[in-house]
Amino acid sequence: MEYEKISCDFCGSPENSVVASQTDLLYKTTKDTFNVVKCKDCNLHFTNPRPDANTIGNFYVQDYSFHSSRNYIKYLFDKVLGLIANSFFVLFFNPFSFFNPYLIQRMKPKIPDPVLTRIKILKNTKRQKILDIGCGSGTNSHFFGAKGSLNYYKKFADVMGCEFSENARNNLSELGIFCYPFIDKIPSSENYFDIIRMNWSLEHVDKPSHYFKFIKEHLAKDGIAVICIPNNEGHVYQNYPNCLELPIHFYHFNISDIFKYAEKYGLKIKNVNTFSYPGLYYFSSKFYPSLSHYKNMSIFDAWKMNKLLNKSYTENGNDMIVILGL
Numbered sequence: 001m002e003y004e005k006i007s008c009d010f011c012g013s014p015e016n017s018v019v020a021s022q023t024d025l026l027y028k029t030t031k032d033t034f035n036v037v038k039c040k041d042c043n044l045h046f047t048n049p050r051p052d053a054n055t056i057g058n059f060y061v062q063d064y065s066f067h068s069s070r071n072y073i074k075y076l077f078d079k080v081l082g083l084i085a086n087s088f089f090v091l092f093f094n095p096f097s098f099f100n101p102y103l104i105q106r107m108k109p110k111i112p113d114p115v116l117t118r119i120k121i122l123k124n125t126k127r128q129k130i131l132d133i134g135c136g137s138g139t140n141s142h143f144f145g146a147k148g149s150l151n152y153y154k155k156f157a158d159v160m161g162c163e164f165s166e167n168a169r170n171n172l173s174e175l176g177i178f179c180y181p182f183i184d185k186i187p188s189s190e191n192y193f194d195i196i197r198m199n200w201s202l203e204h205v206d207k208p209s210h211y212f213k214f215i216k217e218h219l220a221k222d223g224i225a226v227i228c229i230p231n232n233e234g235h236v237y238q239n240y241p242n243c244l245e246l247p248i249h250f251y252h253f254n255i256s257d258i259f260k261y262a263e264k265y266g267l268k269i270k271n272v273n274t275f276s277y278p279g280l281y282y283f284s285s286k287f288y289p290s291l292s293h294y295k296n297m298s299i300f301d302a303w304k305m306n307k308l309l310n311k312s313y314t315e316n317g318n319d320m321i322v323i324l325g326l
């Protein structure tokens with residue numbers, strides 16, 4: 001396999017030093033080890049060298065969850081477990097460790113989906129035009145679930161996707177959702193989206209700078225861009241720097257990186273929040289040896305952790321939601 005060596009996307013510097021290394025422990029597509037480097041000039045963290053545009057497809061497994069379609073039974077199963085996991089009743093399952101993987105992974109702090117919030121606020125004013133970059137197959141979304149998918153939004157808004165997976169694009173087409181393969185295929189006649197969303201997709205892209213530029217050029221005057229990404233300064237990544245999703249995560253951003261990109265491309269930061277949830281610790285413990293102590297987390301432990309994380313947005317949450325405007 002050939003890997004490409006890159007310069008910093010933000011400042012162009014070719015100078016960088018290795019800060020972390022990992023193989024693909026999560027999907028096991030390769031035994032090769034990848035490095036994350038830190039730019040010597042601007043501090044941006046990125047995977048380098050990395051698979052190029054022709055080979056990166058080999059590192060996304062066939063059933064990479066957000067590219068495949070979901071059946072109704074699976075959806076109902078997921079919904080019922082999600083309701084139990086986030087209610088007091090979950091504690092009745094504490095003695096039965098059999099349920100741990102099903103329930104702990106679904107415990108989440110109550111964070112409203114910024115896209116849905118916006119649609120609801122403006123529902124009597126203007127039907128929103130939404131572009132979801134890295135939209136997957138359109139029936140599910142990371143963290144926000146089915147209600148954060150284009151298939152759900154389309155009931156209330158005009159939606160359009162952008163997704164490189166052909167499999168996912170075929171699913172979208174069956175749902176009647178138009179989708180482009182890449183942002184540079186979106187013509188200027190499609191200008192002025194009210195909401196441009198990147199739901200845990202910016203960390204996967206080739207050149208983040210192209211996306212910030214695209215947002216600047218395609219956002220409606222009072223529109224918003226919603227960017228959800230892992231926070232490289234979050235608790236997990238600070239304490240266990242090798243727990244990384246490589247090689248498919250190309251960039252490892254912290255809040256100040258996003259501030260710098262926004263400033264460079266003339267975008268305003270409207271809001272930033274970071275948050276964490278117990279499932280990340282529990283799920284990752286199966287793959288990353290340095291997190292293995294979280295494997296024995298009980299439902300009660302996870303419930304306590306979630307309650308704590310739920311109280312407020314934490315400073316060093318493992319994920320972040322950034323809202324940008326013009």
Ligand SMILES: [Zn+2]
Nearest residue numbers: 008011039042
């Ligand atoms: Zn740099």
